Amino acid sequence: MFGDLGHGTIVMLFGIWMIKNEREFLRQKSDNEIWNIFFGGRYVITLLGIFSMYAGFVYNDIFSKSMSLQWWQFHPAFSPELHKSEDVMTKELFDIHPLVGRGYKFGIHPIWTMASNKIMYENSLKMKLSIIIGIGHMIFGILLSFANHL
Structure with a gap:
């Protein structure tokens, strides 16, 4: 669920709905413990x-499906015009001829959806990115603590 555009949209919309109706929910006192926990974390959920x-x-x-950002103004290094579809579908290995100066600028390249080692590659990449982002967050927290200490 985390790291997914579709599920993230649903979670964000739920959080925005709670924030938008905040005054109404505060007027109604609820004994439902789960709802109180969700409502208390409405900003974090958003x-x-x-x-x-x-x-x-x-x-x-x-929604756990790969998407191609080609509709955006990104020009992927893999161009279907350079490869015959029967080559892509029948050959186990083939060369990708990159277009000069037009690399895939954001995210994982959609050609990885056809790779035999797709799961290993994506899981490895996600783990490495998670560690890098987590260390960045910890360093930022330490710097904030140091600034508060001063």
Whole structure:
């Protein structure tokens, strides 16, 4: 669910709905413990949805399906015009001829959906990105703590 554009959109919309109806929900006192926990974390839930959408763009994932960002102004290095579709579908290995100066600028290239080692590659990449982002967050927290200490 995390790192998925579709699920992130649903989570973000749920958080925005709670924020939009905040006054009405505050007037109604609820004894439902689960609802109180969700409502108490409405801003965090909205941010989780936003960052999940961002990670979905990076991983090119929407509802666990790969998406191609070619409709955006990105020009992928793999051009279907350079390869015959029967070559792509029948050959186990083939060369990709990159277009000069037109690399895939954002996210995972859609050609990885056809690779035999797709799962290993994507899981490895996601783990490495998670560690890098996590270390960045920890360093940022330490710097904020140091600034508060001063």
